[in-house]
Amino acid sequence: MSAETLETTAVAAPTRMALPAIVVLGLREARRILRSPVYVVIVAFLLATGGLGSVIDGFAFELPSASATYGFVIFMLSLYAGVLTYAAAHLVTSSSRRTGADRQLEASPTTERSRVGAMCLGVVFGPGLVAALALAGLALLGNDLISFDLGKAPLSGVELAQVGLTVVGGGVFGVMVATWLRFPGSLPLGLVVLIMGSVYVSKVGESVDLFRWLAPWVTARVWFDEVWTLAGSQSLHALYLLGLCALAVCGALLHQREGRMRWAVVSAVVLTLTVVAGGTQL
Amino acid sequence: MTETVVVTDVTKRFARTQALDGVSFALSSGVTGFLGPNGAGKTTLLRMLATVLAPDQGSLRVLGRDPSSAADRTAIRRHLGYLPQEPGFQRGFSVFDFIDYVAILKELAPARSRHDEVRRVIDQVDLTTVSGKRVRALSGGMRRRVALAAALLGDPGFLVLDEPTAGLDPEQRLRFRELVSRAGEGRTVVLSTHQTEDVAALCHDVVVLHEGRVRFQGSPQQLAALAHDRVWSSDTRDHGARVAWRGGDGMYRNLGDPPSGASLVAPTLEDGYLLLVGHGEQVAA
Numbered sequence: 001m002s003a004e005t006l007e008t009t010a011v012a013a014p015t016r017m018a019l020p021a022i023v024v025l026g027l028r029e030a031r032r033i034l035r036s037p038v039y040v041v042i043v044a045f046l047l048a049t050g051g052l053g054s055v056i057d058g059f060a061f062e063l064p065s066a067s068a069t070y071g072f073v074i075f076m077l078s079l080y081a082g083v084l085t086y087a088a089a090h091l092v093t094s095s096s097r098r099t100g101a102d103r104q105l106e107a108s109p110t111t112e113r114s115r116v117g118a119m120c121l122g123v124v125f126g127p128g129l130v131a132a133l134a135l136a137g138l139a140l141l142g143n144d145l146i147s148f149d150l151g152k153a154p155l156s157g158v159e160l161a162q163v164g165l166t167v168v169g170g171g172v173f174g175v176m177v178a179t180w181l182r183f184p185g186s187l188p189l190g191l192v193v194l195i196m197g198s199v200y201v202s203k204v205g206e207s208v209d210l211f212r213w214l215a216p217w218v219t220a221r222v223w224f225d226e227v228w229t230l231a232g233s234q235s236l237h238a239l240y241l242l243g244l245c246a247l248a249v250c251g252a253l254l255h256q257r258e259g260r261m262r263w264a265v266v267s268a269v270v271l272t273l274t275v276v277a278g279g280t281q282l
Numbered sequence: 283m284t285e286t287v288v289v290t291d292v293t294k295r296f297a298r299t300q301a302l303d304g305v306s307f308a309l310s311s312g313v314t315g316f317l318g319p320n321g322a323g324k325t326t327l328l329r330m331l332a333t334v335l336a337p338d339q340g341s342l343r344v345l346g347r348d349p350s351s352a353a354d355r356t357a358i359r360r361h362l363g364y365l366p367q368e369p370g371f372q373r374g375f376s377v378f379d380f381i382d383y384v385a386i387l388k389e390l391a392p393a394r395s396r397h398d399e400v401r402r403v404i405d406q407v408d409l410t411t412v413s414g415k416r417v418r419a420l421s422g423g424m425r426r427r428v429a430l431a432a433a434l435l436g437d438p439g440f441l442v443l444d445e446p447t448a449g450l451d452p453e454q455r456l457r458f459r460e461l462v463s464r465a466g467e468g469r470t471v472v473l474s475t476h477q478t479e480d481v482a483a484l485c486h487d488v489v490v491l492h493e494g495r496v497r498f499q500g501s502p503q504q505l506a507a508l509a510h511d512r513v514w515s516s517d518t519r520d521h522g523a524r525v526a527w528r529g530g531d532g533m534y535r536n537l538g539d540p541p542s543g544a545s546l547v548a549p550t551l552e553d554g555y556l557l558l559v560g561h562g563e564q565v566a567a
Contacts, residue, residue, distance in 0.1 A: 021386060021387070021389045021391075024386050024391065025386050025387065028383060028386060032374075035374070095372040095373065096370075096372060099370040099371060099372050099373065100368060100369070100370025101369070101370040101371055101372050102370070103366040103368065103369060103370060104364060104365070104366050104369050104370075104384070104429060104432060104433070105384065105387055106334045107332045107333060107334050107359060107362060107364035107442075108359060108384065108387035108388050109356045109359040109360045109387075109388060109389055110386075110387040110388075110389065111352075111356070115387070258352050259352075
């Protein structure tokens with residue numbers, strides 16, 4: 001069949017995407033990630049803690065103060081959202097494989113790399129955006145409204161960005177793990193590696209502060225009332241976390257063999273920048 | 283007639299199993315049926331035509347392009363509809379959502395025309411009344427139609443259907459035949475099936491695969507003609523027959539080398555197929 005015949009066939013097909021498929025797909029994946037039952041855990045937690053608090057207070061209902069809301073949202077986002085987003089993104093990424101849907105999806109013109117890229121965009125468009133909105137809301141609360149219990153000033157913009165980056169980082173790490181480790185149990189395995197690795201780095205960091213700063217979580221002084229949290233650059237730490245996010249994305253995109261060399265070069269550049277940002281935090 | 287698919291000396295091995303062994307054929311537009319017993323290599327071959335599996339050796343040309351090149355593969359996939367043998371569906375998707383998801387992967391847009399297209403194919407497979415239901419809550423036959431609808435998205439010029447009628451009731455099968463015969467007008471449709479009646483009803487061309495090799499390619503009439511003068515009926519089972527079974531009328535239909543004076547009957551496509559790959563013990567009543 002000649003190329004001319006192929007063109008003739010194309011005429012009959014509906015209009016192709018004006019926006020790249022990856023963006024449209026990213027928006028769809030964002031919705032799937034946000035709908036993940038994993039996030040029900042948060043709702044259950046809120047209901048449980050809210051109910052418990054209500055009982056303790058003798059069913060006296062009061063709107064939480066600005067500083068209590070601030071502390072609660074920061075607490076939830078920095079301690080739970082990253083892990084939950086990791087699990088949600090992993091489950092959504094692996095769902096095609098687990099259910100056998102990839103048998104028909106793999107014959108589509110959208111390549112595996114584009115699908116993985118769309119999933120990473122989904123993390124940004126979904127949980128990332130929700131976290132960003134929540135953090136922006138906190139920033140708008142205003143410093144004067146927040147009298148933090150520990151007597152500390154509210155988080156700066158860069159520190160709030162770090163919180164958002166841990167959410168996105170958890171998600172893209174989940175995409176990477178699900179893309180490479182295609183077997184049941186890869187979800188808890190990735191989680192254990194992530195937590196144990198962070199704990200190890202942090203433990204080593206008791207003698208060398210820099211290592212503590214390499215742990216992929218927020219070093220913001222709001223959680224650690226210690227001198228070492230003030231020792232480094234929060235901006236460079238945010239850049240370091242951004243680099244880790246980008247590395248996870250590159251790691252996921254490297255799974256498809258075709259064009260791997262090009263992505264390996266990009267990954268090497270990202271790795272270098274991340275190492276530089278991580279190494280110069282202090 | 284212009285050849286839309288050319289397969290040349292293709293081989294494929296999975297561990298110790300030789301799935302395809304020097305397969306060559308060419309297809310033109312219209313409906314081509316692949317027949318063969320289980321393990322003949324049909325699904326492997328169809329996965330290759332759907333560009334999701336590469337051969338170990340040999341070459342393929344699909345729609346004038348080479349699927350081993352990434353750019354050509356993407357170009358082919360833009361004109362391809364593929365129904366796998368065992369389609370799967372992610373949890374939580376409704377019929378509409380799933381097909382819309384596949385439509386996005388097929389690069390159909392913008393949203394409004396994409397949704398129109400999704401509704402069109404849902405209507406084509408007669409699932410409009412359940413389009414809001416979860417796919418996983420549907421019966422096996424309905425789920426198969428969902429996958430078929432996804433394959434029909436974008437009015438593809440090349441349709442690859444792996445056992446499309448499995449699990450469909452007789453009415454659905456007739457509807458499917460109508461659908462495929464319409465799709466076969468000016469397009470290339472390949473389907474694998476165990477249903478020889480579907481092939482006889484739909485296909486202008488038949489390829490019989492057996493043990494990874496092409497044993498026959500021709501028209502359904504030519505396949506049936508292989509059994510010319512080799513089918514006869516009798517009151518009792520003829521032990522000289524390679525294959526024999528009793529029909530609803532109480533008469534035995536025998537295939538093989540007829541004894542002298544046998545009452546010969548007109549062969550069907552199934553007779554030709556059975557004689558070609560026949561394992562009497564599998565079909566004898």
